[in-house]
Amino acid sequence: MATVGASASLQEFIASLDETCLPRILQVCSGVYFQGSVYELSGSEVCLSTGDIVKIIRINLLAVHCEDISTNEKFELPLTHTGLFKLVPEEMPYNTVEEMVSLRPEGLNSCLPFTFTSRCELTFENFTLGAGRRVTILSMEEREGQETHVRSLVQGHQGSTAEVLVPLTCRGEFYECDSDQCYTLQEIMSSPHLCSRRFRFCKTTMCGGPLVLSPIYQVHAIMHLRKDIVKFPSTLEVDVMDVTEQSQSLTFVSPFTLSEVHSQPEDAFPTMAEILEGPETQPLFLCSWLPELRKGSHLVLHRRGTSPMVLATSLKGRRAQQFFLVSQNYGGRLRRRPREFSSVYELYIALTHTPGLLVSVTRHCEEVEEEGIPVLSVGEQLAVLRVAKVKLACKDQMKTVEALICKRSTEMDEDEDEEDEIEEVSLPLYMQGHFVEKITDNKKNKLADLCQSKALPLDVKVVNRDAGMETDPLMGFPSLRLEEATLEPTIEASLPGSPRQTFEIPIRWLNMSLSFTSDPLPWPSGEPPMCHLETVKEVTDSFYYEFRRLMTSDEPPPPRPPKRIPVLDSKPSKKKGKSRSGEKASSATKDMGKLSLDSDKQKRPPAPPLPDKLSESPPRLTPRKPLKAATTGKAKPNTYVKVDKWKKNVDVCAVFADVDSDHDYESMEEYANAVKKTQESVMFL
Structure with a gap:
């Protein structure tokens, strides 16, 4: 970092600034001004004049400024630049080996090996190193109680090599050699040592001269006697001086992020706050209070806390699907709805959360012997018991697959008197089907009680709206799915015009900057109002998918069914529908199944060969059967006459x-x- 009390250009000061030392207070020392220089930056005016006090609170790396020393060409590169750079060796000599090692970039795995040469002859441990020989440092050798050495590789005159230990204290005149090691732009900017070195492109497509790389930062600062946060690039042509120690008595607006506001002590609430930076232009919430959170607006911050919430979605249908983040303090009453499942794997997932799952088959399923899929009929009741590995006979070989063991019956009676109608059936996890959950509970529940007693996801319907809300957005949906429960750190706030109507701001999903003010609270002193908390927040589909991505664990995908082997012979397919009564197909159907076009072609005699020369005479005409009048009576059946x-x-x-x-x-x-x-x-x- 620049010396405290000495002036430096803004670019040099910010480039040498350690972010852990922020905030820092700077004073503008010099510049070219006409009654103050005004910079139009991102739609806001930033005026920097001699003597202005600026408090730097944050810096963000934007791009890299490049200057070709040989041609004085200047250009900028984005941080996403994928080209590689090669280090240009320093022309100045090093006095010791330790000096060369200490100036290598730290935190990079590519700091070793590197090569150097010596202008003078060196002798150590009965080994003499001639002048001009190339020495490659491979690794550091630290031994307890002994001097630290570097393991080096020395190249001889005829291509021979030898490893030697060179002490760090070895003195001489050393010069760094050109290296084939390449660095990315991110690696160079992350190392203070590399930032001060010169580079050239590994592939000379743009320029081939030595380059000086300088980072360009976006500076977030607070100017004295101003409330808002200003942003400007570090390339402004002004000189600044660090006056942090001398300016402790100055008062600046203290901006806080939502997470910093949430970390304030409880006795700091309730309080008034001013919004310095509003949320992003594309918010994740569709709430009535969100447009009011703009720059310059005021908020009443009532309290901070952690609120248990549930992500709820409407089912897909004619209406567009909607998403809600519902607080478990929701005052409405809900009734469970049966869930629908389209595969056995979904039944398996539901079984892990809901033991004793009962479902009913809603669509007929045919048997497929190759895949071990049994027949299921509409109306059958399945009690899902457990998951187990079963052996199936597929193509004359046994295969082990995971399957759900279910108890199947036509009517699931509680007493189960008819033992002969109940049987166990194995459903492979890759099996497709259509099932609906059987629910015997018709009770009205609170949201908090459902989340405590049942495992999510659940399908529910709101039967009684929340009386504390003017309009309940969850009312009227035929079914809602409660997908995931979460604990959200929130700040309960309200607008000064309506302090009784409060809402919760989830600090993880909104980016805002606030500052506490000394304005009085909008109610009589010591008489806080009775607040009505908004418990339902509609969210966008972007919020839903991002929430699911963060909350969903890395679960394995559902299993795939075994690949079907194509039938090459004329045998009938094994996929057939069987009834549970065990009726067999008729013999006539079996005989017809043996017929095929291929088999019929094989029985026909080969066609006679074509004549070499076509005859000019017309072909013979086939005799026709004369038309007869329709006769009365029953038609005689077709008879097949065997022709000799x-x-x-x-x-x-x-x-x-x-x-x-x-x-x-x-x-x-x-x-x-x-x-x-x-x-x-x-x-x-």
Whole structure:
């Protein structure tokens, strides 16, 4: 850090400032002004004149300023710059090995090895090191009761190497050699030693000269006799002097974050406060009081504490899904609603929180033998007992899978008189299904009682609204899901115009800056009002997903079903629906299942080869069956006539009608004569 009492440029002072020493009070010493210099920064005017007092409370690294020494080119690099930098060796000599080691960057694993050379010849431990030899320091050797050495690697004339121990007190004229080690911009800025060194790009795409890197900070400060916090970059061309010790009697506005306000003693409340910095532009809450929390507004801070809250969501439907953060002091009454589950894995998760879970099957499920999935019928009752590993026969081999052991029955009677209707069934965790929870409790409960007696998540419905609220936002939903309970550190506050209507500010989810004021409280002294606390806060979907990300533990994903092996043969699939009565398919259905197009093609004779030369004569015409009038009576069933092999090769045109046959055929000549007579009769009409 700059010497106390000496002036320095603002950039140099901030670059050398240790953040653990904040806050620091600075006085502007010099600059180029015309009745005070006004800087327009982020929409606010910052005036710095000679003699002004500024209190630095926080600094944030914004970017890095680079200057090429060879060309005087200046540019800025963002902190996200991914390029690498190589250290430029210092031209000044080092007097001892200890001096070189002590000036290496601390906290970096890349500080060793590094290489140096000696201008003079050195002798230690019967070893002589010639002038100009390259020595690479590998590690430090500290032995109790002995002098500290560095283990070094010395290169010979013909490429040979040798390890030697060089004492730290070895004196000479040492010069640092060029190294292949590269550093990131973040590593350079995090090391005070590296910030003072020169670098060049490992890949000379921008410039190849030596670079001087200087950090650019955003300074958060409070100016004397002003209430708001100003922000300005550290590159302002002003000279400052540290006057922290001489300015202890000066009074500055003390800004507090919400966490700092929460850490104040209890006797500091109630009090009045002024907002110096309001919340972010995209808040996570959808509350009526949130737009009132803007810069310059005042608040009444009643008390601090920790409030138990529950994250509640409306179920997806026609209306857009809504999210709420509900205090367990909520005064409404709730009734449990049955939960719906779409997989056995969800039943398993619910079982871990709700022992003795009872569900009902709402959709029929067919049996799949390859995956060990049993048949489930609509209306069956399942009492989920436990999870266990079971063996399933899949493709003529046994597989061990995790499954839920359930007791299945058509009607779950409490006395369970009908023992033959109750059986155990194993449901693999990867099984899909549709279940609904069976609830026998129809009691109206308080939110705090539900959270204490039941494990979340729970589906509830608000049946009686909170009488302490003008409009209860939870009223009217057919179902709400209580997902997660949490303890939120909060500050109970109210607006000065309505001190009775209080609300809780969750300090983890809002970024604000306050300062305590000496304004009087908005009620008679010693007569605090009866406050009505707002217990429901609607939140955005961004809050919901961020809350779930922080609160959800790293649970393993649900198991996947085994991969189905494609059936290559003509065997029927094993996926089939079976009824519990054990009825078997008819034999006709089994015979039809054996038929396939492939098998039919295999029985057909091969097609005759095409002739080499196509004939010019027209093809033969197939005889047609003449149309007959519809006859009355029942139609005769189709009959299959077995044709002998020797009849297959008979010419079709040579077949004559059989008088004893049920079918009547005519020859081609008769058919042609009939067509000719019909044409002649039409022509003479």
